[in-house]
Amino acid sequence: MTTASEQELTDRDVRLFVYRDFLANGVPPSLTDTARALRITNAEVGESYDRLAAARVLVLRQGKREILMAAPLSAVETRFRVTLADGRSRWANCVWDALGVAAMLHQDATIHASCGDCDEALTLTVQAGKLERADGVVHFAVPAARWWDDIVFT
C-alpha cells in the first residue's frame, strides 16, 4: 500500500524518465524500460502511467499502457518535425506542441511542417527565444472546452 505522497514521487520520477528517454531515443520507453530504469515493478509503472494519463500528462494508446504522446512529443509521425540546434529531430503532436519542443528544451529549432490542406511545406523557426520565421496561419477546429473529448483528433 503506497501513500498519496509516495505516488506523487513515483509519478514525478516516471514523468522525468519518460521525457528524458523519449528525447534521447525519439521513441517513448516501454513500460518495462521505465520499470527497469527506475527499479520499480511493472505494476507500479502501469499504475503511474494511468495516473499520468488521467492527469493529461501522458496519452496512452487505446486500451494499452503504451505511450502515444508525452506532450509536446509524439510517438508517431505527424505533420510536424522539429529539428533542434543540437541536431536532434523529433516528432511533435501539433503546431502548438511543435513550438513547445523548442520552448521545453530552450533551444533554437526549425519546424518542418506542411499545410493541413494541400501538404505544401511550411517552416517555423525559433531563434534566441523568438519566433523568427512563421509561414502560414494556425487553425484550431475544436473549441478549448472540448479539446480532451478526443485529444488525438484535436
Add this chain to the structure above:
Amino acid sequence: MLLFRSEEHVDAWCRKHAQDRGAVFTPQQMWVVAEEWFKRRLAPDWRRHSLQEAQELFERAGLTGDFWRLS
C-alpha cells in the same frame, strides 16, 4: 491544431472534412502560448497550469471569446 498556407486553405480543409471553421490566428500567437506552456515541462517540480492560468495565458496571446473558454 494544424498549420495552413492561408485562410483560404483553412476554409478548403473545413469543407473537405465537413468541419465548422474554428479559430484562425497567427503562429506568433501560438508561440506566446507554447513558450509559456512548455518552458518548465522538464522541471522536477513542474505542475499543470490551472484553468485560470491557462485562460489568462490565452488572453495574453489575444485568444479570447467563447471558443477559448476553458470552463
